[in-house]
Amino acid sequence: MHSYRIAAVFFLLCFFSVAQSAQAADDLDAPIEAVADNLQYSQADHKLIAKGNVVITYGDIELTADQAEVHTETKEARAEGHVTVRQKEKGTLSGDKVFFDFKNNSGSFPDGRFFSFPWYGFGEHLEQISKKKIRAQNVFITSCDLPHPHYDVKAQVADIYPGDKIVARNVFFRILEVPVFWWPYLIIPLNYNSPFQVTPGYSDEYGAYVLVSKGFSLNEKVKGRFHLDWYSKRGIGYGADINYKFDRFGVGQVKLYGINDEESPNQRAENPFSDKNEKYRGRVSWRHRARIDPLTTLHLQWNEISDERFLQDFFEREHREEVTPLSFITVTRNANNYSLLAHIEKRTNRFQTVSEKLPEVVFTWLRKPLLGSNFYYTHEDGFVNFDQTKAFSPDGPNAVQFYTDQELSYPIRFLRYYNFNPFLTVREDYFTKSREKENGITRFVGGGGFDLRTRFYRKIDYEGNPLGIKLNQLRHVMEPLIQYNTIKFASVNPSKLIVTGRGDQLDHQDFLTFGVENRIQTKRLVQGKSFERVDLVSFNAFLDYSFGPGSNLLRTRANKFTDARFETILRPYDWMAVRIDTDYDLIDRQLFKNNTDLVFDPWKFNVTVTHRYTRDRSKDARFVDNLVVERPHLSIEDPVTDHEIMIDAVYDLNSRWDLGGYIRWQIHGNGNDNTVEEWEVRAQRDLHDWLLDFGFNVRNSDRTDDEKELNKEVFVQLRLKALPEIELKTGHRASFADSRIGRTVTGSNEAPPPPTLIVSPDAQYGSLSTS
Numbered sequence: 001m002h003s004y005r006i007a008a009v010f011f012l013l014c015f016f017s018v019a020q021s022a023q024a025a026d027d028l029d030a031p032i033e034a035v036a037d038n039l040q041y042s043q044a045d046h047k048l049i050a051k052g053n054v055v056i057t058y059g060d061i062e063l064t065a066d067q068a069e070v071h072t073e074t075k076e077a078r079a080e081g082h083v084t085v086r087q088k089e090k091g092t093l094s095g096d097k098v099f100f101d102f103k104n105n106s107g108s109f110p111d112g113r114f115f116s117f118p119w120y121g122f123g124e125h126l127e128q129i130s131k132k133k134i135r136a137q138n139v140f141i142t143s144c145d146l147p148h149p150h151y152d153v154k155a156q157v158a159d160i161y162p163g164d165k166i167v168a169r170n171v172f173f174r175i176l177e178v179p180v181f182w183w184p185y186l187i188i189p190l191n192y193n194s195p196f197q198v199t200p201g202y203s204d205e206y207g208a209y210v211l212v213s214k215g216f217s218l219n220e221k222v223k224g225r226f227h228l229d230w231y232s233k234r235g236i237g238y239g240a241d242i243n244y245k246f247d248r249f250g251v252g253q254v255k256l257y258g259i260n261d262e263e264s265p266n267q268r269a270e271n272p273f274s275d276k277n278e279k280y281r282g283r284v285s286w287r288h289r290a291r292i293d294p295l296t297t298l299h300l301q302w303n304e305i306s307d308e309r310f311l312q313d314f315f316e317r318e319h320r321e322e323v324t325p326l327s328f329i330t331v332t333r334n335a336n337n338y339s340l341l342a343h344i345e346k347r348t349n350r351f352q353t354v355s356e357k358l359p360e361v362v363f364t365w366l367r368k369p370l371l372g373s374n375f376y377y378t379h380e381d382g383f384v385n386f387d388q389t390k391a392f393s394p395d396g397p398n399a400v401q402f403y404t405d406q407e408l409s410y411p412i413r414f415l416r417y418y419n420f421n422p423f424l425t426v427r428e429d430y431f432t433k434s435r436e437k438e439n440g441i442t443r444f445v446g447g448g449g450f451d452l453r454t455r456f457y458r459k460i461d462y463e464g465n466p467l468g469i470k471l472n473q474l475r476h477v478m479e480p481l482i483q484y485n486t487i488k489f490a491s492v493n494p495s496k497l498i499v500t501g502r503g504d505q506l507d508h509q510d511f512l513t514f515g516v517e518n519r520i521q522t523k524r525l526v527q528g529k530s531f532e533r534v535d536l537v538s539f540n541a542f543l544d545y546s547f548g549p550g551s552n553l554l555r556t557r558a559n560k561f562t563d564a565r566f567e568t569i570l571r572p573y574d575w576m577a578v579r580i581d582t583d584y585d586l587i588d589r590q591l592f593k594n595n596t597d598l599v600f601d602p603w604k605f606n607v608t609v610t611h612r613y614t615r616d617r618s619k620d621a622r623f624v625d626n627l628v629v630e631r632p633h634l635s636i637e638d639p640v641t642d643h644e645i646m647i648d649a650v651y652d653l654n655s656r657w658d659l660g661g662y663i664r665w666q667i668h669g670n671g672n673d674n675t676v677e678e679w680e681v682r683a684q685r686d687l688h689d690w691l692l693d694f695g696f697n698v699r700n701s702d703r704t705d706d707e708k709e710l711n712k713e714v715f716v717q718l719r720l721k722a723l724p725e726i727e728l729k730t731g732h733r734a735s736f737a738d739s740r741i742g743r744t745v746t747g748s749n750e751a752p753p754p755p756t757l758i759v760s761p762d763a764q765y766g767s768l769s770t771s
Contacts, residue, residue: 032072032102033057046073054079058102060088065098075103083109085128090162091116093126093134105131112136116162116190118143118720123158134160141166141188143720144689151175151689153186165189165217189215189223201730204711207232221246227257235262237314239282250290250298257314258282265309281306281313285325296333303327308351324352339364341382347389355501360384367409379406386500399433399498422450427503434496443492445506453481469572472523472531483513486548494553510548516541524574538569561586576600604652612644643667644677648734658684660695662734675700680734682715693717697732 037052048070050056056063056070056077066081076099083098085107092115093107100107105128112126114134120143123136135157142152155168166188172179199211209231217223224242231237239257264279288300303325305311311319328345341362347354362382370377381404388396409423427445434441460474490507497504520537542565550557564586570578576599583593591613598609643666650660662680682695694716715731 047071062086076101164220189217199729203713206234235260252288255285281310295335299330304348351391353391354389356387358385376409384500384502397498399431401431401500403429418454420452424448446489447487449485451483455479475521477519479517481515486510507551507553512545514543540567556587575602606650608648610646656686691719
C-alpha cells in the first residue's frame with residue numbers, strides 16, 4: 001500500500017514534532033504577585049508572608065493556600081493548608097504541606113493529589129520534576145469522584161506528563177479495592193481516546209472476532225492508536241490512526257489499515273458477495289487543515305483504497321459519512337474585498353468516477369458599492385483544467401475553461417418598507433475543446449432579474465397555557481418575496497459544451513418565484529434563568545413559474561407553474577418538534593421529495609421518527625443532447641420509489657435503567673415489498689462511573705451471499721462516563737444519523753432573527769426594517 005508514502009508521512013510528523021518542541025520556551029522573567037487577607041513583606045529576608053485566602057501567581061501558575069511564605073529572589077514558596085497549584089491546560093496538584101519552586105516549575109507534595117480531566121490521582125508522594133513531568137509514588141488513579149471509588153488503578157510509580165499522558169508501572173486494576181488483574185506497564189493518554197480497547201464478538205459476516213486497539217502518545221503534538229484485529233472468517237487486520245496538532249503546521253489525521261481478506265468480494269461478479277476469494281485489501285487516508293495566515297487556509301484530503309467495498313466492509317460508519325471519499329487540496333483566501341480559491345482534485349482510486357480539476361482557480365470580487373454610488377458590482381473570474389475520469393472504462397472529455405462572470409445591481413427601498421434589488425449579469429466563457437470539435441469555442445451569456453421582499457409583524461399581548469402550550473406574548477413575522485431570474489442571451493447551445501460544473505449548463509430561461517416565510521414566536525423561560533425567543537411555527541412556501549421561449553434544459557417550454565416547495569417546522573412544546581420538507585412537481589403532479597422528522601420526549605420517553613421518500617434517478621431521467629432534463633418523481637404506486645422509515649425509542653425506567661429499541665424498514669414501490677433492514681432491542685444500566693449497554697441486533701445487508709442471511713449479533717458495551725471513548729464492547733449496534741431538527745430553544749427556525757422592528761401607524765401589521 002504505497003509504503004514510501006506512509007514513511008514520508010511518519011517522517012513529516014516526527015520532523016514537525018521536534019521542530020514544535022524546540023520552539024517552546026518558559027517565561028522566566030514574570031514577577032511574583034500575591035493577594036491575601038494578611039500580607040507582610042520582610043525586606044531583610046526578601047520574603048512575602050501571606051495568611052488567609054492566599055493567592056500567588058507567577059506567569060500561568062497559580063497557587064492558593066491558607067498561608068504561605070515566598071522568597072521573592074529565588075521564587076521558592078512553602079505553603080500550608082488546602083494548597084492547590086493550577087497551571088493553564090496542565091491540570092492541578094494539591095496537598096496540605098507543599099514546597100514549590102516557581103522559577104524552575106518544580107515542587108514536592110507529600111500525600112498529594114492531582115487532577116487532569118477525567119482522571120483523579122492520590123499518591124503517597126508527588127514530585128513535580130519540571131513543567132512537563134510529575135512523578136507519583138504508590139499512586140491510585142481513577143475517574144470516580146466518590147470518597148471510596150468503585151474502581152481504580154494502583155501503580156507503584158507513575159510519571160505524569162500534563163496534557164499528554166500518564167505512564168504507570170507495576171499496575172493493579174482494582175474493583176472496590178480488590179485487585180482484579182495486573183499489568184507491568186500502562187500508558188493512559190490524557191485528553192485522548194481510550195488507552196486500551198478489546199472488542200470480542202461474533203457475527204454472520206465476520207465469524208468470531210477480537211478487535212484490539214492501543215492508544216499511544218509520542219508527545220503533546222502527536223497521538224494515536226494502533227489496531228490489531230482477528231476475524232475467523234476474514235483474517236488478521238492491522239493499522240494505525242495518527243492524530244497531530246501543531247501550532248504552525250496545522251491539525252490532521254492519518255489512517256492506515258490492511259488485511260489479507262480471506263473472503264474478499266469479487267468486484268467483477270454480478271453479485272460480488274456470492275463469489276469470494278482471498279485478496280489483500282487496505283487503505284491510506286490523510287486529512288489535514290492549516291491556517292497559513294489570518295486570511296488563508298489549506299484543506300487537504302487524500303484517500304487510497306484497495307476497492308470500492310473495503311470501507312463498507314470494515315469501516316461502515318465512515319462509509320456512511322462519505323460514500324465516495326475524494327482526494328483534493330484546497331487553498332482559500334478570504335479578504336474584505338475579495339476571495340481566492342485554488343483547488344486540485346485528483347482521482348486516486350481506479351474504481352471511482354471523478355471529475356478531475358488540475359487545477360481550478362477562482363477569484364471573486366465581493367459585492368461592493370461602485371465609485372461611491374448606490375450601484376453594487378461583483379465579478380468572478382476563473383479557469384479550470386478539467387478531465388472526466390470513469391471507473392474501469394475509458395476516460396471522458398477533457399478541456400480547459402476560462403470564464404468571467406459579472407453582476408451589477410442597484411438595491412433601493414421604496415414606500416419605506418419594500419426592498420427591491422434589480423441586477424444584470426454578463427458572462428463570457430472560453431473552452432479549449434467542445435464536444436464536437438478539438439477547436440476552441442467562446443460563449444456569451446446575458447441575463448438579469450430582481451429580488452423584491454419586505455417584512456411585517458404583528459404582536460399580540462397574550463399570556464396563557466392553551467392545550468398545555470406555554471405562551472408569553474405572541475409575534476407573527478411574515479416575509480413575502482418575489483424573485484425573477486432570466487437568461488435572455490446564450491450564444492452557444494449547452495449540448496456543445498463539455499460539462500465542467502462551472503456555469504456550462506446555462507441557456508434561455510425565465511423563472512418567477514413567489515414565496516412567503518412565516519414565523520410565530522413567543523418567549524419561554526430557559527433553565528429558570530432568562531426568557532428566550534422560541535419559534536412555535538416556521539412555515540415557508542415557494543412557487544416557481546416558468547415562461548418565455550425556454551430551452552431543452554427545462555422540463556417544459558410552456559408558460560406554467562413548475563414546482564411548489566414547502567418547509568414546515570413546529571415546536572408547540574419543549575418536548576416536541578416536527579419538521580416536514582416537501583417538493584411537489586406541478587407539471588406531472590407528483591411528489592418529488594418528502595422528508596419528515598419527529599422528535600418528542602414527554603415524561604420518561606425519548607422517541608425519534610424519521611420518514612424519507614427516495615427514488616433511483618437513473619430509472620426515469622430523460623436525456624436531450626446527452627443532458628439530463630427531467631427529474632424523477634415520487635409515487636406510492638411507482639415500483640422504483642423507496643420509502644424509508646426509522647424509529648428509535650428510549651424509556652427511562654428509573655434512575656439506573658433505560659430500555660430502548662430501534663427499527664428501520666423500507667417500503668418499495670406500491671407497498672407489496674416491505675423489508676425490515678435492521679431492528680434492535682437494548683438496555684442501559686448506570687454504574688455511576690460507567691454506562692453498561694447490552695442488547696440484540698439483527699440487520700439485513702447487501703454484503704451477503706445469494707441466500708441473503710441476516711446478520712444477528714448480541715452486543716455489550718461498557719463506556720466510561722467521564723470519557724465515553726474509553727470502552728469495552730462486543731457486537732454491532734445500530735447507528736443512524738441524528739434528526740435534522742435543532743434541539744436548542746431557537747432551533748426550530750433556521751432563518752436569522754428578525755431585524756429591528758419599526759411600526760407603521762397606518763397599517764394593521766407593523767413593518768420590519770433593517771436598522
